[in-house]
Amino acid sequence: MKVSLNWLKQYVTVNESKEEVSDILTNIGLEVEGMDIFENIKGSLAGLVIGEVLTCQKHPDADKLSITTVNIGAETPLQIVCGAPNAPQALGKKVVVATVGTILYTEDGGSFKIKKGKIRGEESLGMICAEDEIGLGNSHEGIMILEDEKAVVGIPAADYFSDRVVCDVIYEIGLTPNRSDATGHLGTAFDLAAALKTNYDGQGEFTQPDVSNFSIDNNNLKIEVSVENQDACPRYAGICIEGVTIQDSPTWMQNHLKAIGVEPKNNVVDITNYVLHELGQPLHAFDYDQIKGKKVVVKNLAEKTKFTTLDEVERTLSAEDLMICDGNGDGMCIAGVFGGIQSGVKDSTTNIFLESAFFNAISIRRSSMRHLLRTDAATRFEKGVDPNGTLYALKRAALLIKEYAGGRIASEVIDFYPTPVERAQVTVSFEKVTDLIGADIPKEDIKKILGYLDMNILEETAEAFTIDVPTNKVDVTRDADVIEEILRIYGYNKVETPTTVSSVLSFAPKPNPFKVRNLIADLLTSSGFNEMMATSMTRSDYYKKHLPQDEDSLVYVNNTSNQHLDLMRPSMLFSGLETIVHNQNRQNQDLKLYEFGKTYFKKVIDGEGNRDYFEQQHISLFLTGQRNSENWHQKENKVNFYTLKAYVEHIMTRLGILPSSVQCTPIKEDDAVLTYGLKYHRGKQNIVSFGRLDGNIALGMGIKQEVFYADFDFDTILQVLKNHKMKYQAMSKYPAVRRDLALVLDKSVGYNEVLGIAVKTGGKQLKTSNLFDVYENEAQIGANKKSCSVSFIFQDDNKTLKDKDIDKVMSKLIATYEKKLNALIRK
CATH class of the missing domain: 3.30.56.10 (Phenylalanyl-tRNA Synthetase; Chain B, domain 1)
Known part of the structure; x- marks a missing residue:
């Protein structure tokens, strides 16, 4: 605001x-x-002063120039060369002078500085100004000549033009x-x-606009008001004004409105806007002659009724939208939000009906959000205007319209207010004031502050007091609220900081989720990933079009701020895809992204089918585009499944969850999200699923290149780490030995099976194993066969290994591969 x-x-x-x-x-x-x-006026006339022209004579080398001497109240007059045709007429009169160093601004936004100089050989120490040169008008026919008594030599021009400069x-x-x-x-x-x-020692004398001279001029204009939806409109007031003349509002009012960013329209509309920003009470002026049946009806219209607003946009109404209608039931205004194109004030308007109302805050906010109309009126109503301030605002605006539009009040004040809102009463103990604030404020000071806030003390004892609360403070309903009001006026900074601090020991959970998150975030960021943060709400359309879900498991929300985001996300997927689309639309094709977040769902909690709400923590990774940025010495290298797999296993290894220590299962062919991929898990506990995103989902989101996606279950990771102990050991002083095997296997055998046997059979001396080559040739090794070349690294922490030690382990590995995998050893 x-x-x-x-x-x-x-x-x-x-x-x-x-x-x-x-x-x-x-x-x-x-x-x-x-x-x-x-x-x-740009610059506010800074550097300009009032001067008197003492002499004026023609320039010896230029027919159109004059040499003047001007008294600006300094010790010596200034010599100024002037090119205005009316310079001789200014002799002995007052003018506006821009002194050396003054900055003047041009209409196109530029500026220039007045400098000491010579014009055709004659010294010039300033500039005598025309009105367009200083922003006071458009005329450039000559310099400004001031002939009134206000023009005193030496005073700043800003003081002389104080009524025109803001x-x-x-x-x-x-x-x-x-x-x-x-x-x-x-x-x-x-x-x-x-x-x-x-x-501040009693400063701050407060006055408010006086409306005591409000009176009815006649009853020439008849109007009837009917409020059908009293829950949405507890109070509705209005008055008719005849004989108005639509023209520009006064300059002072326009300047006030412009200062806060409101563009002036005409006197009547400006007055309603002025009163809104003055009192916080929205008003609306209708063209009285356009109100059919001379009746105003406050009601709801049928679902999907069409209505054209002032911005010439046809809108489809909801049955929940409160409308101001005419006698024929046609909408004139979305109540408290925006006016209609037919009933608004026009240049031809001569009679108006002025509305001042108190609408239900929830109703107005929902209509405002539904139609994406965030007007000044709507934002006031949704915070809650003062129900007892509507008449004051109405009278204030009516008096201004009479003064600046020439109107006459031509009807009685209509005020529908069946259930007046009373001032709430709250009892507060002095002891609780001290306890909550932490300072002992004298009782007299408390009572003064309450008086300054228009909170009248109705009853007082030595221990407590009862006050009534103004109806414009809708949030002050409890003793704690009253104490907060006292404290903010008394001053938060006046409450001294305690000299002692009480503390208790606290213990972080093990593992600490915050530290685990930071560990992963640091790892990914150092690997070139960017962290993204998306809203937890998403579009239900995504799950209808691209990834159907069980409707009973989805968590829908009534989001009045953005109706499209109507679902708490059941998956992290679409948040990342939206980010990819956003970046690709801005020519950023190569992306490595990660996000920490939650998903939300409902699941059955008993045998009767009842469901409860749950949320689950996740980490999502997205890769798309090139692995490295474009450069001259490296060919294009697109990210692929193995790029993602390396990052996934890097995260697991850094956390101490070795991929070889958990189960690995290929993603099923009918998986709805991934075309192919892997899943690391411990029984039913899923640690991470990752792979290539289904191309139909990517294309459906407008992404034309491959996307690789990983979804970590962060809750499972924390569970796995709960009993995990980090161990440290010294590096072995003894050399490592490598042995290779070429295994001919069925194509259906996965490397994880080969690795699993190696881990179980190789013992402590087998440190690592690696698949370094895969060869397929039906003529040489047979149909449906492949040759996998695997390396094994052996090392002992206490001694140098001998060939016989390694041969013993290798023989055991070969025998196991032959027995369990039906492997043929190539020699």
Whole structure:
């Protein structure tokens, strides 16, 4: 929310600097996230002064130039060469002078600096300005000549033109959802005044606009109001105004609106916007003559009713959208969100119906999100406006319209308010104030702060007090809320830090999930991966089109912020694919990505079919494109299954889970996600599944190159590591010995079977084994056969191995391979 300091000063006396005001606002819960300067005239006439032309004579070398001397209040007059045709007429009169060093700005956004120089041989120490040269108009017919008494020699031009020059400080406030009382400048000023009175020696006198002279001029315009949905509209007020003239709003109002980023439209629309940002109460002006039947009906229309809004977009309404309709039942406005194209104020409008209402916050937010209309009105209503402030805002706007649009109030005030909202009453003990704040605030100070916040003390004892809470503070319902209000005005920084600190011992779980995550993240990042962070919500469309799931297991959400993200993700897959698509659309084809995240699902918890919600931690890896970046000395080398397998096994090995120590199973051919791949597991506990992503899924997401995907079950990893002990041992001082075997095997035999036998048979002296060649030739080794060349590395930690020791193990390996795998040993 943007807040103007000049605007605040209309309601509260502020002597502090803009930086101090920023600190005060932040300290009272209105956090200032940014601070900008608004200027309606670039530069705000800095460096320009009022001067008097003492002499004026023709330039000896130029017919169109004049040499002037100008008094600007300095010790000596300035000689300025001027090219304006009306320079002689300025003799003895006041002008606007840009002194040396002044920066002037051009219409196209450029700038130039006034410098000391010579023009046709004559010294010139400044510039006498025309109105277009300093942003005060469009005329360039000659220099500005000032003839009124306000023009005093030597005063800054900004002071002389103070009614036309605006320089304002704009605060960007990160307004939290609970601060419904500060959605306008008046509410912000009210809080600021309370803080100033409390902490700045009684400063901060607060005033608010007076509407006591509001009166009905006549009853020429008749209007009837009917509220059919009273739950969505607890209060609806309105009034008719006749004889308005649509024109530009006054300059001061336009400047206020421009300062906070609101573009002026016309006087009536600007007044409704001005009051919205002043009081936090949205208003809407209808063209009275376009209201059919001269009746306003607040109701819901049928599902899929078409309605064209002010932006000329035809929208399809939901039956839950609250609408402001005319006597024929036709929609005129999406209540509290956006107006319709037919009933809005136009240049030809002469009579208006002005609306001020209190709508249900949930109803407005859902409509706003449903139609993606994040208007200023909607954001106010969804935070909760003051139900007892609607009439005040209505009268404020009506008086402004009378003043600046020439209208007359032509009906009684209509106010539908069947169940008035009363001020809540809360009882607070003085002891609890001290306990929660951690400081002993004097009772008199507490009562003063409550008074500054318009919280009236209804009853007081030595131990406690009862106050009533203004209806614009919808979040203040408990004693803790009242204490928070006291503290933020009293000042968080005034509460002293305790001199003693109490602590308790805490023990991290084993294994520590945070450390395990960091270990994996560091490993992957150092290997060239980038971490991604996706939202836990996804599109249900993905699982209907690409990866069908059991509907009963899916966790749907009613996401009013983004209706497309309607499902808590049951898989990490599509988050990564969306990231790949995003990068490939930006010419980034070669990707190595990983993500830590959770999946969500429902599963049966008893024999009666009842389901409960569960979540599971995962680590996902994605590879696509080239393994290495493009370079001149290396051929293209695309990532493949074995690239991914190496990273997967690297992670497992770093965690101490050796691939050889767990089961390895090929991915089934009918797997819905992977075309081919492997799964490492311990019985039914899946550690990781990885392989080539199904091409139909990739193409369905718009990815035209191969994607390799790994999905680690992080919960299983933590379970495996729970009883895992990291062991360290010295490197062997004795040499290693390598032996090779060429095994002729059936094609159906996998290397994991070869490795498994080696691990079980080779004993402690067998350190590693590796498949280094696969050869197939039906003529030489037979049909459906393959030759696998495997290396074995032997080493003893305590002695140098002899050939007979190694031959003994190799003979045992050969015999086992021949027996279990029906292997033929090639010699």
